[in-house]
Amino acid sequence: MTDDVLNYSQPGPFTTLDATQLPLIEGLPDDPVGICAAVQSLVIQPTDASASGIPEERIAEKNIRPANELIAVLTALDPAPLHQPRTPETRVIGTCRHFATIACAILRARGVASRARCGFGTYFQEGFGFDHWITEYWEDSQHRWVRVDTEHLGRNFVARPDDLAPGEFLTGGEARHGANTDAA
Numbered sequence: 001m002t003d004d005v006l007n008y009s010q011p012g013p014f015t016t017l018d019a020t021q022l023p024l025i026e027g028l029p030d031d032p033v034g035i036c037a038a039v040q041s042l043v044i045q046p047t048d049a050s051a052s053g054i055p056e057e058r059i060a061e062k063n064i065r066p067a068n069e070l071i072a073v074l075t076a077l078d079p080a081p082l083h084q085p086r087t088p089e090t091r092v093i094g095t096c097r098h099f100a101t102i103a104c105a106i107l108r109a110r111g112v113a114s115r116a117r118c119g120f121g122t123y124f125q126e127g128f129g130f131d132h133w134i135t136e137y138w139e140d141s142q143h144r145w146v147r148v149d150t151e152h153l154g155r156n157f158v159a160r161p162d163d164l165a166p167g168e169f170l171t172g173g174e175a176r177h178g179a180n181t182d183a184a
Contacts, residue, residue, distance in 0.1 A: 008113040008138065015105040015116070018068045024075065025106050027083035032107055032114070032137040033162045036150040039103045041085035042074055043094045043151075052088040061093040067105030070098060082106070099151040100133040113138035119171040121149070123158045134169050 011017065017025070028038050044052070046059050064070050070092050071082075078090035092098065100116035107114035114137040120129030136145045147164035155161065158168050 008115050009108060009111050011105065011108045014066050014101060015108050016066070016068055017071060017105055017109050021068060021071050021075070022109060024071065024082045025109055027081050028106060029083075030110075032112055032135075032146070033148060033153070035106050035110075036099075036103045036135055036148045036162075037153050038083055039099055039106070039150055040153060042082060042091055042102060043098045044088050044091040045095065046093055048088065049091075049093045054089055054093065058093055062095055062098070064092075064094070064098075065101075067101050070094065070102055071105075096133040096151045100135045103135040103148075103150045107135070107137055115145075117147070117169070117171055119169055120175050121157075121169055123168050129170060129175060132169065134164065 006012075028035050044054070046062050049059065050056070061070075061073055064073065074082075074086075074090075074092045077092070078086050080086070097116070097118070104114045104116040114135060116133055117136050118131070118133050121132035121134075122129045124130045124132075132149075133151075135148045135150045137148070138144075139146045146162075147169055149158070149161040149164060149169070152158075153161050158164060
């Protein structure tokens with residue numbers, strides 16, 4: 001792994017799961033992309049929540065930051081383990097940040113170096129970078145960070161949302177410097 005000061009395989013303030021929540025992740029896949037894919041059935045975007053008839057007072061869930069609090073809301077709605085898909089009304093309401101943060105929390109709970117990245121998706125509309133969050137995990141065999149669009153796995157915004165190509169997602173620093181490189 002890189003020489004970063006942070007240990008990305010250990011939970012942090014926003015990616016720590018409570019000890020009582022750890023059994024909930026036991027049935028999830030072992031691979032990072034499988035974990036990211038499973039997170040898709042745990043979160044619902046506010047606009048989709050409204051369209052599904054979820055009460056307006058629940059929209060405030062999108063303001064929750066720590067993963068353990070998101071999981072607490074989620075399991076209050078449905079106490080099932082996290083590998084079991086949920087109906088729209090039993091998902092936590094959140095944004096791309098929530099998809100990335102929950103995936104990162106689960107990966108770190110499993111000891112996988114990962115990080116939630118905020119930046120710009122350049123694949124939603126040609127010529128524009130829209131603010132977006134993704135998940136990165138360290139692929140030891142390739143000695144690199146792999147960028148995963150956790151929210152959009154299985155959709156066709158890009159050829160490989162499970163391994164975003166250089167330039168498809170830019171961190172703030174990359175966008176500021178005009179970088180078109182993969183994550184280092």
